[in-house]
Amino acid sequence: MTTTPPPNTPLWETGRWTPLPPVAEPLAADVCVVGLGGSGLTAVHELLDRGARVIGIDAGIVAGGAAGRNGGLALAGLAPFYHRAVEALGHDRALAFYRATMEEQARMRSATPEHVRVTDSLRIAVDAEEGEDCIAQFEAMQADGLPVELYDGGEGRGLLFPGDMSFNPLARCRSLARQALERGAQLFEGSAATDIAGETVVANGHPIRCGAAVVAVDGRLDLVLPELAGRVRTARLQMLGTEPATDAVFPRPMYLRDGYEYVQQLENGAFALGGFRDMFEADEWTHDATPTNEIQELLESFLRDCVRTKARITHRWAASVGYVEGTLPVMEEVRSGVWAIGGYCGTGNLVGALAGRAAAAAALGQSCELLGLFRGE
Template sequence: MRHAHLHPHHSVWHDEPEPDYPTLTDSVAVDVCVIGLGGSGLTCIHELLELGVRVAGIDATTVGGGAAGRNGGFLLAGLAAFYHDAVTAIGREQAAAIYRLTIAEIERMAAAMPGVVRQVGSLRIAASAEEIADCAAQLQAMRADDLPVEPYRGPEGEGLLLPTDGAFQPLQRCRLLAEQARRGGALLFTHTPALAIDDTIVRCPQGQIHARHVIVAVDGGLEQLLPELRGVVRTTRLQMLATAPDPERTIPRPVYTRWGYDYWQQLPDGRIALGGCRDRFAADEWEAPAEPSAPVQAALEQILQERIGSRTPIERRWAARVAFHVGSVLPIARQVHSHVWAIGAYNGTGNVIGALCGRAAARAAVRGDVTLMRLLDGTARG
């Protein structure tokens, strides 16, 4: 029977059994150790392999076992903040440069995995008159910088069409990246948590990794693994659900609404994946475990029925832990101390910006090139 092997809280993306990777049970020596086998960590590993260094990657759970395999499957250009808000926060030049780089990263992903990525664009749909005005401000700012955007009015409502965005199967991409990295010579270990980072030694329950550089590529829980980031990074929980295939609904592209707090897409097989409502229960979601809660799930069900108009049975409910960069629209992409680099805290939308951070960390650690890292974070030394 379909999905019979799955945990009840697995995401809609978990349609195949977990690939087999070993657990670290010895000591190994490499040039770079990457902690975290999600999208950003695996992109980092690929960049490191292209730079010709020996790489080991570890994950406390499985490949894509964190937010990388439990998110909404959106590929969004730019930062988590809407473009005009990013311009206000960091300036037009930096915001535009990041936006263009993320467009290029989506193109790169689509070219590398055409069966995984769907370049269908995305919608920002206003949920109030105030948000309609904010969409107009975003449209004006993007057009001023020659960024692709169109006003939109359609069955979903009124807002903006972002034509360079897309959708994908995030867990499938992680698994493909991992297998490609293994074939390329990377040593990958799952169910291998990093207990401590002692300078260039990563200590794990049954072994350790000696490396010239360590790159911590986790999102949720980043501040727990690197106490240096406490107060700078804070972890919260995002929740989702997914229906059985709904033949009555046609949702051509991912939808963001209510200031981005609610979001959904319809998968090629007709299932609807819906997430959000974190802001309505924000105090309960900070530092919460990656398990769905009844209040948020009930709110999501209400959106499914009343806003989307679907009464198809719900097949999956799940949650993921993600990190926010306190007081900043930018992610964390920096050297935290000698030989140790950190990337994460993507403010809820890390699929594309996280990949860029992975490339930035690889170049900074191996080549000392912090150009991209300075653009993404602004605090990199070098």
């Protein structure tokens, strides 16, 4: 008998997570991390590596936001393709960021090998203009010795990126949370931060005394820290998932149309795909994370016409993510002792981890190459 999941449940959810307790008394730590998604949990581990006492809190559950509801792609680089990042940041800084994301891929494989697959990835051009842009990207990457190949295959023409990865984002975050608990961190769910300052974070009416705070929130960061509302906008990204397919094989995750559409096939044959935010852009600038019929219909057409599978759709879901103007996400001290990270423009699985590491060092007043990289130093 097939069980229908609750509405707006991601394909990654198994229902086997044991909930963490809420904050129920005054607490103290060196640093309080607000948000237990991928970037927040990376910050927790970086803080532990640096010898800090850490408390992490989340208003919902571990990876309950975009960290556990995204497409599960760990693609090297920043949100803009490499040649565009070079134009925006300068050659040396863009190259350093690209190499840093490749190093983060290696850390992911080491920390949670059971949840990560090295699949390579594809960027497929949908028209001549995008094809020309692929060539520009290829030439820039090849000149700097970065892994890239021209591609012409069943999916279409474009670029292949050796070493890129796909993974189960929800399972990986929960694995990181368990590892952090074993290392001595205190983590709490169902604990919304109602007041955030460098010396005290209040959750569920209880103070958490700390030397600094790291706010690791992507979607709705503009609500958590209103002073960022003019720089960070929250958007809705929508996805769907299928039962295991027997009529289509996609060995590599794939980007199309400048990354607006993306798809990966899981080891069991199921597909997870998303996109088409720009088709209803005005409606998708929202804090509402509920799927809509209009975009879900486009995703279903993409599944049938491009992926070409008749596999039954089992999951439809959405997530809130943060967008910023420009090339880099927010990674800065927005209040005295309060470091904010977010606004990854839909590509936070690696860049968010880098921001988490940089913010952890900054919160402790320690040095870090990534911190200088974000600052442009």
